[in-house]
Amino acid sequence: xxxxxxxxxxxxxxxxxxxxxxxxxxxxxxxxxxxxxxxxxxxxxxxxxxxxxxxxxxxxxxxxxxxxxxxxxxxxxxxxxxxxxxxxxxxxxxxxxxxxxxxxxxxxxxxxxxxxxxxxxxxxxxxxxxxxxxxxxxxxxxxxxxxxxxxxxxxxxxxxxxxxxxxxxxxxxxxxxxxxxxxxxxxxxxxxxxxxxxxxxxxxxxxxxxxxxxxxxxxxxxxxxxxxxxxxxxxxxxxxxxxxxxxxxxxxxxxxxxxxxxxxxxxxxxxxxxxxxxxxxxxxxxxxxxxxxxxxxxxxxxxxxxxxxxxxxxxxxxxxxxxxxxxxxxxxxxxxxxxxxxxxxxxxxxxxxxxxxxxxxxxxxxxxxxxxxxxxxxxxxxxxxxxxxxxxxxxxxxxxxxxxxxxxxxxxxxxxxxxxxxxxxxxxxxxxxxxxxxxxxxxxxxxxxxxxxxxxxxx
Numbered sequence: 001x002x003x004x005x006x007x008x009x010x011x012x013x014x015x016x017x018x019x020x021x022x023x024x025x026x027x028x029x030x031x032x033x034x035x036x037x038x039x040x041x042x043x044x045x046x047x048x049x050x051x052x053x054x055x056x057x058x059x060x061x062x063x064x065x066x067x068x069x070x071x072x073x074x075x076x077x078x079x080x081x082x083x084x085x086x087x088x089x090x091x092x093x094x095x096x097x098x099x100x101x102x103x104x105x106x107x108x109x110x111x112x113x114x115x116x117x118x119x120x121x122x123x124x125x126x127x128x129x130x131x132x133x134x135x136x137x138x139x140x141x142x143x144x145x146x147x148x149x150x151x152x153x154x155x156x157x158x159x160x161x162x163x164x165x166x167x168x169x170x171x172x173x174x175x176x177x178x179x180x181x182x183x184x185x186x187x188x189x190x191x192x193x194x195x196x197x198x199x200x201x202x203x204x205x206x207x208x209x210x211x212x213x214x215x216x217x218x219x220x221x222x223x224x225x226x227x228x229x230x231x232x233x234x235x236x237x238x239x240x241x242x243x244x245x246x247x248x249x250x251x252x253x254x255x256x257x258x259x260x261x262x263x264x265x266x267x268x269x270x271x272x273x274x275x276x277x278x279x280x281x282x283x284x285x286x287x288x289x290x291x292x293x294x295x296x297x298x299x300x301x302x303x304x305x306x307x308x309x310x311x312x313x314x315x316x317x318x319x320x321x322x323x324x325x326x327x328x329x330x331x332x333x334x335x336x337x338x339x340x341x342x343x344x345x346x347x348x349x350x351x352x353x354x355x356x357x358x359x360x361x362x363x364x365x366x367x368x369x370x371x372x373x374x375x376x377x378x379x380x381x382x383x384x385x386x387x388x389x390x391x392x393x394x395x396x397x398x399x400x401x402x403x404x405x406x407x408x409x410x411x412x413x414x415x416x417x418x419x420x421x422x423x424x425x426x427x428x429x430x431x432x433x434x435x436x437x438x439x440x441x442x443x444x445x446x447x448x449x450x451x452x453x454x455x456x457x458x459x
Contacts, residue, residue, distance in 0.1 A: 197430035
């Protein structure tokens with residue numbers, strides 16, 4: 001299954017159909033022409049329900065699939081294979097989001113491996129699947145390449161004969177490679193580099209899209225951020241407009257618990273702005289009411305990357321303006337992830353891209369007591385929010401569900417929780433006009449190139 005989620009639709013690839021006889025059961029039929037690639041050990045044999053069942057159980061038991069375990073452990077009761085072309089998933093309970101991109105249509109459940117590779121360490125050594133691309137070469141120091149499978153796929157796609165991802169560590173060299181058309185597309189570092197791309201000639205194009213939000217995290221189960229007045233003071237002092245200007249040169253949007261790239265479920269900016277008034281006096285009054293010790297120093301951890309560092313510096317400056325003493329603690333990005341964020345070892349921290357997702361429910365789970373995906377890292381808990389999150393999960397009327405989702409976000413903002421989504425940046429990609437990319441939100445078997453990208457004549 002492949003998906004284009006911001007447009008609210010999914011595409012079946014290896015499956016010919018999916019039926020839902022009741023709220024907890026999903027029946028997938030495998031296409032007769034769904035076959036593995038003409039490579040050993042499968043040699044072009046048909047995909048069967050046994051492959052999907054073996055993959056499902058393997059991912060469920062593999063510690064490396066922790067980020068998607070909710071699909072297997074939280075949602076699903078069992079998987080059955082009544083015949084070679086039928087897969088039946090039974091959920092533990094009704095949930096309106098079970099066919100969305102973080103349940104049965106998530107990347108891992110829909111990426112199945114042939115049963116021959118499950119034993120031992122074969123999945124780490126052999127690249128064979130049922131998709132449209134073969135892995136041609138893998139050298140993480142120079143390039144990774146894929147070629148179109150020669151025996152055809154489920155239709156005329158993929159349109160590209162070959163996809164190459166080049167590893168170029170020097171920023172100047174990357175830009176020069178795009179200018180000389182050694183690269184067909186390149187993500188810009190920021191708006192300034194995107195403006196430089198425009199000078200490369202008449203054939204250059206610039207794609208602009210919203211990305212995942214920046215997040216400020218406050219450990220909520222202990223002082224000083226266990227006091228709601230302190231958390232409200234932080235929200236009150238934050239100057240989101242200034243933050244967007246300094247980090248993105250104005251190329252960003254305000255965001256509520258559901259970010260604006262999920263337009264269908266996002267609150268409008270005008271509803272969000274009153275919760276972040278950048279009011280120093282009100283913020284200081286809230287701190288005083290919360291018994292804040294203005295001699296106390298708070299540790300603020302972040303990954304020592306250029307943009308993460310700038311984000312921390314801007315937020316620190318805004319907090320210092322209200323009288324808070326904030327000590328910045330940069331960390332190696334791996335240490336930040338494994339020793340700080342993943343284990344909730346912080347008073348205050350911030351990050352980019354830690355909250356990701358393709359539907360509203362997945363984002364809102366971050367405010368539940370149990371969390372999902374990466375989980376609730378601030379240890380915030382509110383029974384009312386838990387109940388509201390569960391309520392929208394079992395509402396199958398889309399209009400009623402949308403109202404619940406919007407009201408839930410307003411409630412989260414009003415409660416001054418310990419997670420603040422501060423802004424959603426725009427990203428820029430320069431590309432030559434002969435390259436027609438798949439939507440950035442379209443998952444594909446060769447990464448961002450996907451199954452829908454195509455090339456015109458390269459001059």
